[in-house]
Amino acid sequence: MSCFRLDNVSYRYDKRPVLHGIDLSLEEGEILGLFGHNGAGKTTSIKLILGLMQPVQGQVTVLGGQAGDPQVTQHIGYLPENVMFYPQLTGREILRHFARLKGASLRQVPELLDQVGLSDAMDSRTRTYSKGMRQRLGLAQALLGKPRLLMLDEPTVGLDPVATADLYRLLQGLRDEGTGIVLCSHVLPGVEPYIDRAAILTDGALKASGNLAALRQQAHMPVTLSLKPANSVSALEKVIDAAQTSTGLMTKTGQGELRVDVQPREKMALLESVMKSGEVADVSIHQPSLEDIYVHFIGSGGLAHRGGGR
Ligand SMILES: Nc1ncnc2c1ncn2[C@@H]1O[C@H](COP(=O)(O)OP(=O)(O)OP(=O)(O)O)[C@@H](O)[C@H]1O
Numbered sequence: 668m669s670c671f672r673l674d675n676v677s678y679r680y681d682k683r684p685v686l687h688g689i690d691l692s693l694e695e696g697e698i699l700g701l702f703g704h705n706g707a708g709k710t711t712s713i714k715l716i717l718g719l720m721q722p723v724q725g726q727v728t729v730l731g732g733q734a735g736d737p738q739v740t741q742h743i744g745y746l747p748e749n750v751m752f753y754p755q756l757t758g759r760e761i762l763r764h765f766a767r768l769k770g771a772s773l774r775q776v777p778e779l780l781d782q783v784g785l786s787d788a789m790d791s792r793t794r795t796y797s798k799g800m801r802q803r804l805g806l807a808q809a810l811l812g813k814p815r816l817l818m819l820d821e822p823t824v825g826l827d828p829v830a831t832a833d834l835y836r837l838l839q840g841l842r843d844e845g846t847g848i849v850l851c852s853h854v855l856p857g858v859e860p861y862i863d864r865a866a867i868l869t870d871g872a873l874k875a876s877g878n879l880a881a882l883r884q885q886a887h888m889p890v891t892l893s894l895k896p897a898n899s900v901s902a903l904e905k906v907i908d909a910a911q912t913s914t915g916l917m918t919k920t921g922q923g924e925l926r927v928d929v930q931p932r933e934k935m936a937l938l939e940s941v942m943k944s945g946e947v948a949d950v951s952i953h954q955p956s957l958e959d960i961y962v963h964f965i966g967s968g969g970l971a972h973r974g975g976g977r
Pocket residue numbers: 680685703704705706707708709710711712748974975976977
């Protein structure tokens with residue numbers, strides 16, 4: 668069963684359209700990275716899956732039921748982008764409060780606080796918590812009731828590198844047990860090793876979705892070879908020119924290496940030519956990163972995507 672399916676979903680705030688015909692799904696035991704510029708529509712998509720709003724067109728199916736149905740919602744965990752808690756209550760009191768609201772067992776509370784590294788601070792008031800500690804408490808809240816669908820908006824904000832690594836380990840464990848996970852993040856190099864699939868939204872439309880290999884193929888993005896010359900850069904350049912592959916950008920690095928962009932289908936032919944020539948001492952191959960793929964699909968808009976006028 669899919670954790671969720673959006674079929675041709677559109678949404679508008681008042682009269683302003685913000686999502687346009689989105690088709691997207693998440694399977695059990697899968698981690699989906701949901702990416703897009705500020706105002707692209709990521710949070711709006713999540714709110715539709717949570718059933719907080721109804722689409723103006725299309726259908727949202729969650730865990731085989733209807734978005735917003737309490738029977739469905741109790742199996743969803745959600746960490747919003749900015750977590751806020753009552754400052755006078757302790758971490759334990761807050762989590763017990765959310766557990767009651769969600770109908771989750773109170774026995775889970777100390778266990779979850781321990782899992783997110785708050786066992787020593789669980790009886791301190793949250794006004795004494797650091798940003799990272801509040802984020803951990805938010806995460807514990809999202810994990811209440813062992814959700815089958817977990818949606819995390821910028822979960823690593825405020826977490827130090829060790830806590831970030833712990834978080835991703837925790838998510839991988841949940842994924843292996845069958846939880847479907849949506850991760851929204853602007854820290855693309857951080858999430859890249861942990862996602863199974865990426866979906867890229869721009870201006871409310873789904874630009875691309877798939878695993879990284881499929882997205883690289885879809886984008887026809889070149890692979891970059893870093894070649895260390897055996898003799899000289901110029902001799903190596905001649906070999907590359909003679910190989911007659913459709914190489915793109917060729918640049919010399921400060922370390923005396925040559926970086927060459929080549930289409931994936933021609934990579935082996937070019938490597939064979941340079942290896943045969945004896946002009947190369949070492950080679951490393953760089954695939955386009957998630958960030959490269961994202962920039963390709965989003966375009967160079969950057970700050971031009973202002974996130975709309977709320
Ligand atoms: N409550 C609201 N009323 C009116 N417009 C809204 C509201 N919430 C969001 N919007 C608009 O909807 C669009 C999508 O916003 P959304 O919050 O889904 O983007 P996002 O991708 O989550 O952005 P960010 O990365 O900045 O969190 C934006 O243009 C935003 O201004």
